[in-house]
Amino acid sequence: MSITLLVYPTAPASLSTPHFTPEVLASPTSNLACDIIVLTLGGTHDGAPDEKEACQEIAVRIRKEQGKGVFIILWSEQVSQSAIERTRWQKIGINMITCIPTHLTSVLSTLHTLLTLSPTNTMYPCPHCPACLPLEALQIHLPLYHTQEPNRKSSCPICGAHPRFLAVHVHTHNTEPGHRLPLFALVVCIKDNKVLLVDEVAGQGWWIPGGGVDPGEDFCEAATREVWEETGMEVELKGVLRIEVSPGEGYPRMRVIFYAEPISTSPPPKSIPDYESAGACFVSPTELDSLPLRGREPVLWCTYLQQGGIIHSLSVMGKEWARPAIGS
Numbered sequence: 658m659s660i661t662l663l664v665y666p667t668a669p670a671s672l673s674t675p676h677f678t679p680e681v682l683a684s685p686t687s688n689l690a691c692d693i694i695v696l697t698l699g700g701t702h703d704g705a706p707d708e709k710e711a712c713q714e715i716a717v718r719i720r721k722e723q724g725k726g727v728f729i730i731l732w733s734e735q736v737s738q739s740a741i742e743r744t745r746w747q748k749i750g751i752n753m754i755t756c757i758p759t760h761l762t763s764v765l766s767t768l769h770t771l772l773t774l775s776p777t778n779t780m781y782p783c784p785h786c787p788a789c790l791p792l793e794a795l796q797i798h799l800p801l802y803h804t805q806e807p808n809r810k811s812s813c814p815i816c817g818a819h820p821r822f823l824a825v826h827v828h829t830h831n832t833e834p835g836h837r838l839p840l841f842a843l844v845v846c847i848k849d850n851k852v853l854l855v856d857e858v859a860g861q862g863w864w865i866p867g868g869g870v871d872p873g874e875d876f877c878e879a880a881t882r883e884v885w886e887e888t889g890m891e892v893e894l895k896g897v898l899r900i901e902v903s904p905g906e907g908y909p910r911m912r913v914i915f916y917a918e919p920i921s922t923s924p925p926p927k928s929i930p931d932y933e934s935a936g937a938c939f940v941s942p943t944e945l946d947s948l949p950l951r952g953r954e955p956v957l958w959c960t961y962l963q964q965g966g967i968i969h970s971l972s973v974m975g976k977e978w979a980r981p982a983i984g985s
C-alpha cells in the first residue's frame with residue numbers, strides 16, 4: 658500500500674523521512690488526496706499573512722473533503738511557542754504543531770507503522786474516521802489523531818461504553834485498572850516569567866500539569882512524573898505553594914501544589930499528541946485571559962507568584978519513617 662505524504666509550500670529543512678517520498682503540493686487549489694500533510698510556515702518569512710492563509714485554506718479543505726483520517730502537521734516555530742496560536746490552528750483541524758525535528762521524525766515513523774499494518778482477524782473501526790485497526794494500533798491511533806475530540810461524543814468500538822475520555826479509555830483497554838488514591842500533585846512550573854501549561858485532552862482547555870499520586874509514589878515523585886507525561890519536560894521541584902485538603906462525603910481529596918523550574922537539560926515541551934495531552938507550551942500571564950482554560954488555577958497561581966506569595970520549603974514534604982532528627 659502506498660502512503661502519500663504531501664508538503665506545502667516546501668518540506669521543513671530538517672525533514673528526514675526514511676519511510677516516505679514527500680510530494681510537494683503545487684498550490685492550495687491542487688488535489689489534496691493524501692494520508693499525511695506537512696504545512697510549513699517559516700524559513701525566511703515565518704508568519705507571512707498570505708502563507709498562513711494558504712495553509713489554513715488547505716487544512717480547512719482537507720477536513721471538508723477527506724474528513725479526519727488525514728494527519729495534518731503544522732511546522733512553525735512561532736505557532737508552536739504560542740498557546741493562543743496553537744489553539745487557533747487546532748480549531749481548524751491541525752493534528753500536531755511542532756518545530757522540533759525529533760518530534761517530526763518520531764511521529765512520521767509512528768504514522769508509517771499505523772498506515773502499513775497488515776489486517777488481522779479482529780479489527781475495530783475508529784469512531785471518528787475511516788480507519789479500521791487492530792486493538793494495539795487503535796490504542797495509538799485514537800489519542801494521536803483525535804485527542805481533541807470532545808467528551809462523550811462517541812462510544813467505544815471495543816466494548817460499547819460511553820467513557821468520559823474515549824482516547825484514554827481505549828488506550829488503557831485490557832489493562833488492569835490501577836488503584837486510585839484521592840491524592841493529587843499539581844505543578845506550577847515557571848521559566849522566564851512564563852508558566853508551563855498543558856493542552857488537555859478532549860478540548861478541555863489549558864491547565865497546569867498534574868494528576869493522581871500512584872500507589873508506591875510520594876507527592877514529589879507524582880509531580881515530576883505527571884509533568885513529564887503531560888508536557889515532556891524534566892523539572893526540578895523548588896517548593897510548595899499550598900497543601901489543600903478537601904473533606905467531604907462524596908469526594909474527599911488532598912492536593913499539593915508545587916513550584917518548579919525546568920532543568921537546563923530538559924527536552925523542549927511535548928508536541929506529539931497522546932492520551933496524556935495534546936501538547937504543552939509556556940504561556941505569559943498576560944495571555945491567560947485569551948486562552949480557553951480548564952480551570953482558574955493558572956491565573957490564580959501566576960497572580961500569587963507575581964504578588965510575592967510564599968514558596969514554602971520542600972522539606973515540609975516528608976515520610977513518617979524519614980523524619981529529620983528533632984531536638985538532638
Ligand SMILES: [Zn+2]
Pocket residue numbers: 725726783784785786787788798799802803
Ligand atoms: Zn480515526
Ligand SMILES: [Zn+2]
Pocket residue numbers: 813814815816817818826827830
Ligand atoms: Zn471500551
